[in-house]
Structure formats: structure tokens, C-alpha cells
Amino acid sequence: MAELTYRDAVARGIAQEMARDPDVVFLGEDIGAAGGVFKSTVGLFEQFGPLRVRDTPISEQAILGAAMGAAMTGLKPIAEIMFSDFFAVCFDYIANEFPKSRYMSNGQLKCPLVVRTGNGAGSRFGAQHSQSVENWAMMIPGLKVVAPSTPRDVIGLMAAAVRDPDPVIFFEHKSLYAMKGDVPDGEIVDTLGTASIVRPGKDATILALALMVPRALEAADRLKAEHGIDCEVIDVRSLVPLDTQTILGSVAKTHRLFTVEENPRLCGWGAEIVSIVADEAFYDLDGPPVRITTPHLPLPAADTLEDAVLPNADRIVERVRRAM
Amino acid sequence: MLTPALFSAVVSFCCSRFAARAKVAANKHCTTRGNAGRMANAENRTSAASAGLNDDIGEATRLKMYRMQVEIREAEQRAYDLFLQNLVKGTSHLSLGQEAVATGFAAAMKPGDLSFCTYRGHAHTLARGVPVEQVLGELMGRDNGLMRGKGGSMHLTSAEHGVMGSYAIIGAHLPIACGAAWRAQYKGHKDVTVCFFGDGTTNIGAFHEALNFAAVWKLPVIFVCENNLYMEYTPIGDVIPVEHPAASRASAYGLEPVIVDGQDADAVYRAAFTAYERARAGGGPSLIECKTYRYSGHSRADPAKYRPPGELERWKERCPIKIYRERLKQFGIAESVIAGIEAEVRKVVDDATEACKAAPTPPLDIITTDVYADGGWAWRN
Ligand SMILES: Cc1ncc(C[n+]2csc(CCOP(=O)(O)OP(=O)(O)O)c2C)c(N)n1
């Protein structure tokens, strides 16, 4: 067991897979000698060399296109898109190419690749470098989508993503890079499509993802201590495949559902889950499901303004307390 | 705007630089010629030589290339007829008039080389040896189609033939082709990747990203611009500030400008061969612009009224099949042999048409297969 930052876990997760399989290659902007703009890939270039850890031009379409061509012909590429906001300049690959080639070719083509990207707010970078765009990826049939919240999950889900035969979009949260957590020694391999109950409880279910997980946990502690409300917190971890069994099982036990989402409100991931619960567990519910989200706004840059729009523990406590 | 006469001057200038290198290489490459062919050929070599022709390609390859051009022409004309009969339901983009490009590039490939095509990809797919029936079946949405109706005319794919997909988002496949070539470079494989696209595609970002990326990584990829003078309906000359949509851009990526007469399968074959050899030897990418012309509209919905009067007729005089038929005769191939090829191809296309008409539509259960690698479409548990 060692204490590791989320940032260092990214490098360890990639290194674990590159050491295991020589077909795993890694490409992106400034990922090599520079160690990544978030310093999340430090040491990989030295360990695996310039043929496996390749710096690219600032060409997001070329990065994703090349990853796809390599994947369909036998490699297992990991591509970095520095900020998830930049998905918008290479969205053709994410929306039209990766997820459709297997289907359109009637199973002839494969696309086993991972796109990892810095997602989310908290760095005061403003509206084009701070977004949570996991819902952009979630809405596309043919993709898999994960967003780890702890160093251990970064390694385990990275391994699962690299070993998965389908295209996986891997959202790292920029505001979690400095977060520390215990990580077991040795190889870690997790399973896509599994949520985890990070705090058991009996009164209400709170679903959260990435940076919202620690905030939901803090809120749950306060709700228990200050209001006697015992919340179960679930780290959704994987939006596609979605672990509806764990979610529905929890709602059947607590009878209340809250989602804490960093993505802007319209069509956020929680909307889909609320609709599933309404369809399949309506009579388990003792009250309306409540979505706690970033409002439907571009993100402001100033620290005070940004802090005011993201869901935080105060807002979660307030919304849960009011609803119960 | 370029006239055929004008650019044939450009073409012969550029081609002469390739011909010498290609001559040696191509002779080595063509090992399939039979004895009979070699002897018949020897007799006629003098007449071909007096016509200024270079016998660097060999009879077997030339006959193969003629057959392929006729097959593409016949299959595409049939696709159009089937559309008029409402048996081809979706869109389709024909390469009538552009047959020599697909043929020359495919004929110079080796098994294992990879093709990346566009929605205008029937020709390239057939040229790699995919049966006519599977192509027409896909256009008709039948169960015998290449992808059983799941892809349609714009996405023809046959991995076993090296046809790694047909891409319908302009420019998308140029970076993908870079990735396939990167794999060859990384693994030390000797295959080359060939990526076809149109003149209009040279104005999209992915073209420029891919050219730069391939050049700086020295990838074994050949970018082939089929300059048929038009985007969908707009002449390419109206939307570029340079003369040649691809060739004039080559120097920005440290590449040689290469322009080829896309109506002459031999010229295409030579240019392809040279570029493939270079790529296999680690010499990096090539960008080749083929001057050509499409006889039909952009897609089935387009009557092509935007073309100036006489342009189509002038280009039909440079029909690649007409040119190649003449070429065969200059090399002493008997009319009966040529007519025999034409009859055989017609029968193949007729038989394929009947097979497709008789084929069932796909079963509905394939709607949910092959979204994910487990064969299904489950996004939840
Ligand atoms: C990104 C994108 N923009 C526009 C289109 C619509 N479109 C389809 S074909 C075409 C013309 C392409 O022209 P060119 O590259 O010259 O190829 P050609 O059709 O002549 O073979 C256009 C604009 C598209 N499919 N994708």
C-alpha cells in the first residue's frame, strides 16, 4: 500500500499497461519529454521511449484519427486530448468514427482505444477550459465512458479501459490531480460498468461522479451529524456501461434519489438515470428525485464566481435537507 | 479552369520524372505473365515502341487493369439503373469516368496493403477484388451485401481485401490512414496505406493535419487526391487560391508536387508504384493529385447542370476505358481477347444483379448486433 496522488496514478496506470503489452502506445501534445501539461504523464517517456510515447503536433483530429487507424489495425493506443473542451474540435472521431465503424462494417472493424482527457472546473480557467463534458460522450451509442474519482480507481479503470475491446473515453478531473489516496501495491485491474457504494446509508441515495464524489461524501457526513439523515453515496464511475443494478438496488433501499452533477443541467447524466428510476422504480420512491447540477450556464472564470456555480457540500446539504 | 489539353501538359511533365524509376521497378514486380503472353507481347513490342509506349507494366497487369476498369464501369452503370428501378434506395456516388485512378492504385498494391476510401468508394472497393454482388447487394440493402445493409453505399468495407472502410465525413479518413501507417511503422510491417479523397477535401482541416502529421512522422501512407474538378456542385477553382488543390499544397508539408493523368491507368500505376516503393523503404508519405472527371452528378440526386456546355463531352473523349482499349491494341492484344473480357465482365455484373434481386432483405435481429465488441448493444446492466 502506498499513498499516491491522482496525477501520479495516471502515469502509474498507463505504465502498468504499457509494461504489460508492447502494443499499447501513447500519443498526445506535450505528453513525452515534458510529462504532460498537468504533469500526469511524468516518467513514461523515459521508461518507454519516444516510439511508444509520442509527442504530436497541435492537431486534435490527427491525434484521434491516428489512434483510430492504429487501433483498427492492431495497436492499443491511448490518446490524450489535453482539455476535454477540445473534444469540440475533434468531435467527428468521438461521435462519428470510433463508435460507428464496428457497426457500419457489420463487425469487420474494431476500435480498441482510450481517449484520456482533463475534464471539469476548479482551476479558474473560464468557459473553454473548465467544462464537464462527460454527457457529450454518454449520449453516443458505441462509446464507453468512465470518470474515476480516486487514485486507485484511476489505475484500475485505466487498466480496464486499455484492455477493453471498445473505444473508451476516460475523463480525469483536473481538480482531483493533487488529491491523495491509498493505492495497493502490484497490478490493479478494475471492471468497467461498475458503480461503487462509497458510503452506505439508509435514508437517501446520492449519486455522484468524479469531483462531485468527495463533495457528496462531505455533505453526507454533515447531513448525518447535523440533521440525522443517513445518506448512501454512490460513485457512478462508469456512465457507459451504466451500473443500473447498483443504483436501482440502492433506491429500493433508501426510497429517495439525489444526483450531484458537474455537467450543465440540460441532458446531464443524472437526467438519464432519473428517467430510468422513474420508469423502473417509481413505486420505490417516497419523493421526487432531485438533481443538483451546475446551472445551465457557461462557466465564469473568477474564483468566487466559479465556486458559486458548481455544486458543493453546502448546496448538497441544503437541497437534501429541504427535500427530506 | 483546366481543360484536358492544358493539364495533359502538366501531367506528362510530372510523369516523366517517375517513368524511369517505375520502369525497372514495375518489371520486377510483374511476375505473373505467362509464356504465351510474353511471346505475343514480344511480337508487338515494335509497334508499341514505335507508338512511343513503354512496356514497363507487362501484359498480365494491363489485361487485369482493363478488366477492372470495365468491371467498375459496368457495375456502377448497373447501380444507376437499379436506382432508376427504385432498387437502390439510399444515395450513391458514382466514379464513372474516374475508373483509371482506382484501378491503377489497386493494381500496384500488394495483398495486405490498406485502402481508405470515401463515400465515392465503389470503384476502390471493387478494385481490391471485392465481388460485384456484395457491392450491389449493399447498395440494394440486401442480406448478401458487404455489410448486410448496415453500412450502405457510403461505407463499403472489406477488411479481408484491405478495404478498411469508406468514410463519408469529408477528410475524416486521412488521419485514420495515418494511424494505420503508424502501426506498420511501429511494428516494422511492410504494408502501405493508401487514402483516396476528392479535390474539395483539400480545404478541410483534417487534410492539413494529416499531411503534416504523416510528413513529420515519416509514415508509409499515400494520399491520393482525385481531382474531378468539382466539390458537390461548386468548381474547385472557385474555392482555392492556388492552381492545383493538392499538388500546390504539397510543398507546405515538405512533399513533392505530383500530378498524374488520372485518365490513363498506366500513368496512375507508375505513380502508385513509385510512391509505394518509397513508402515501403521508409521514405515517408506521398501526395498524388490525379486529374480526372466524373461523368455523372455528385450523387444520384444531382443532374450536374452546373457544368459548362461541352465540358463533359470533351472529357468523354479522354474516357479511361477508351484510352486503355486503344493501349491494349497498340500492344497487340487481339480485339477478340478484349471483347471476351468485356463479355465476361458483363456476365459477372448481370449474374450479380440477378443474385441481388433474388437475395432476401436482412433479418431484423442484426439491428442490434456489433455495436460493441461483445457483439451486442447493451449500455447498462
Ligand atoms: C465535413 C463534411 N462537409 C460536407 C459534406 C458534404 N459533402 C459530401 S461530398 C462533398 C463534396 C466533396 O468533394 P470532393 O472532395 O471533391 O470529392 P468528390 O465528391 O468530388 O469525389 C460534400 C461537400 C460532408 N460529407 N462532410
Ligand SMILES: [Mg+2]
Ligand atoms: Mg471533387
